Amino acid sequence: MLTHVAFGFTVAPFIILGLKDSLTVWARVYFYCPIGVALCFALFSRSLPFRRKLQKMQERRVASPKAIEKVVKEEKMKERADQKEPVLGLPEDPEAEVDEIVREVRREIEERRRRGSLKGSVDIRKLVDDTLKELKKK
Numbered sequence: 001m002l003t004h005v006a007f008g009f010t011v012a013p014f015i016i017l018g019l020k021d022s023l024t025v026w027a028r029v030y031f032y033c034p035i036g037v038a039l040c041f042a043l044f045s046r047s048l049p050f051r052r053k054l055q056k057m058q059e060r061r062v063a064s065p066k067a068i069e070k071v072v073k074e075e076k077m078k079e080r081a082d083q084k085e086p087v088l089g090l091p092e093d094p095e096a097e098v099d100e101i102v103r104e105v106r107r108e109i110e111e112r113r114r115r116g117s118l119k120g121s122v123d124i125r126k127l128v129d130d131t132l133k134e135l136k137k138k
Contacts, residue, residue, distance in 0.1 A: 005032075006033050006036075009026070009032065009033040010033065
């Protein structure tokens with residue numbers, strides 16, 4: 001509400017479009033905006049005891065920064081302990097993931113050899129060339 005009132009005070013000269021008329025409007029509302037700003041500056045200046053009193057009240061209500069940092073660290077540690085999902089899609093142990101993939105590929109190759117799908121060593125380049133030749137013929 002205070003912001004809307006301040007905007008109303010500030011915008012009035014742009015609607016009236018005259019310096020004398022604008023000063024008349026501001027005088028009729030007792031120049032509340034500039035006086036309010038001046039009072040705020042005076043009230044919260046460093047020289048007055050009111051600001052020190054507010055700071056002391058705030059210090060009593062808010063915990064010390066070290067206590068806050070300690071709580072934040074504890075919360076982060078709890079999150080890390082509870083976290084079992086990979087962060088940003090990355091596995092917790094990338095090397096173990098690669099080793100698992102290699103084991104799966106080897107198992108698949110051995111299984112195909114047992115079934116007879118693969119005979120001897122596989123020449124992937126030859127298979128690709130043969131597939132390309134077949135596609136060109138079609």
